[in-house]
Amino acid sequence: IDISKLRASTGGVITVDPGYKNTGSCESAITFLDGEKGILRYRGYSIEELAEKADFLEVVYLLIFGELPTASELDKFENDIKANSLVDDDVRKILEAFPKNAHPMGVLSSLTSALTAFNPISVNIESQEDMYNAIVTILGKFPLLVGWTMRKKKGLHLNYGKKSLGYVENLMYLMFKQPNEEFEVNPIIKDALDKLLILHADHEQNCSTSTVRIVGSSHAGLFASLSAGISALWGPLHGGANQAVLEMLEAIKADGGDTKKYMAKAKDKNDPFRLMGFGHRVYKNFDPRARIIKKAADEVLGDLGISDPILDIARGLEKEALEDQYFVDRKLYPNVDFYSGIIYRAMGIPVEMFTVMFALGRLPGWIAQWREMRLRKEPIGRPRQVYIGENERAFKAINER
Numbered sequence: 001i002d003i004s005k006l007r008a009s010t011g012g013v014i015t016v017d018p019g020y021k022n023t024g025s026c027e028s029a030i031t032f033l034d035g036e037k038g039i040l041r042y043r044g045y046s047i048e049e050l051a052e053k054a055d056f057l058e059v060v061y062l063l064i065f066g067e068l069p070t071a072s073e074l075d076k077f078e079n080d081i082k083a084n085s086l087v088d089d090d091v092r093k094i095l096e097a098f099p100k101n102a103h104p105m106g107v108l109s110s111l112t113s114a115l116t117a118f119n120p121i122s123v124n125i126e127s128q129e130d131m132y133n134a135i136v137t138i139l140g141k142f143p144l145l146v147g148w149t150m151r152k153k154k155g156l157h158l159n160y161g162k163k164s165l166g167y168v169e170n171l172m173y174l175m176f177k178q179p180n181e182e183f184e185v186n187p188i189i190k191d192a193l194d195k196l197l198i199l200h201a202d203h204e205q206n207c208s209t210s211t212v213r214i215v216g217s218s219h220a221g222l223f224a225s226l227s228a229g230i231s232a233l234w235g236p237l238h239g240g241a242n243q244a245v246l247e248m249l250e251a252i253k254a255d256g257g258d259t260k261k262y263m264a265k266a267k268d269k270n271d272p273f274r275l276m277g278f279g280h281r282v283y284k285n286f287d288p289r290a291r292i293i294k295k296a297a298d299e300v301l302g303d304l305g306i307s308d309p310i311l312d313i314a315r316g317l318e319k320e321a322l323e324d325q326y327f328v329d330r331k332l333y334p335n336v337d338f339y340s341g342i343i344y345r346a347m348g349i350p351v352e353m354f355t356v357m358f359a360l361g362r363l364p365g366w367i368a369q370w371r372e373m374r375l376r377k378e379p380i381g382r383p384r385q386v387y388i389g390e391n392e393r394a395f396k397a398i399n400e401r
Ligand code: ACO
Pocket: 019, 236, 237, 238, 239, 241, 266, 267, 273, 274, 275, 276, 277, 278, 279, 280, 281, 282, 330, 332, 335, 336, 337
């Protein structure tokens, strides 16, 4: 249906749907999601199979270009990304100028936007080459920005990556390499990171992805659109939930571990407290990503020999919520972020970095959605409104107000 024609034929009807709860913004061939049945597929492949069998870079390629890569396609892709893994030294100086206590998401969004100044790539969308170059440029530099953001937080020296390492191994090197220490890839952490990044890689028209598409629809560049997406992801109702979950679990532990007290607070309509990591706009049965992550959290903590009381509190909350009428009636289940923070913590990643890890995972989804939007030549995103303000008024001079 052509909405503009429909509007003309119905005398100017505009639909108002706050939060776009039932309004599609585009047609997309990237991610399929059935919230009732708990199904999530990237380009037709189930999230369960991808998390089990693929590595992150294969999924990046799949999301962006639509097919799983052959060995030679993957090799070329990886090499092109590696060729873009350095940044101008002034980017490092910008990072150093941020206060140490700056939130990593603000830093990441600013640095991503700053890349537009150092890499003024103008993408001619008729040119597949231009688009490809912009994509491998950001995929190459983003892990460095993530690693540096974390090192800055921890007060560590800013290092460059290692070209002999794969994408996820190099990310680990950027984040975890200690001065004067031989770096070794811990396979347990590598596997868990691959899984976490794959599970976060796309989720159709969520808040940050819609932001990337709508900013990009004005033909703003890829990096500027991504920077806006990072800001959208930051909020605690979206990607920021993984940080909020850990802080909530810590607060419950510090308060004596009384999960029932916090369940009661979450149900009290006069209390703004919400059970972070519970509920989802589209999953009304279970979040398939949460199931995989819950299992991964058990495995990683077991393999690393860590026993974390926070995990017990999380399990307790989940059990109580599943049996509680308030949560059952509203179909509130743990979402992807309920368990991811527990794994990140076990890896030694600071809490404030959790949403940055989410951003790194979501990067291919944002890129794929931006590319699809540009290739389909979608019109500029420009929602309508129903005006509810004053009628026309005469201006009053300042001494008459
Ligand atoms: N704790 C307690 N009650 C909740 C929660 C929660 N976490 N989530 C929703 N509810 C209640 C609401 O109060 C509302 O109750 P009511 O019908 O009695 O008024 C009902 O469930 C429906 O909630 P809405 O806020 O209308 O649902 P919406 O789809 O707008 O919000 C959201 C979804 C934002 C995820 C919400 O569930 C929430 O705030 N969850 C906590 C934050 C979180 O975990 N966010 C991460 C989402 S996943 C992601 O972005 C990767």
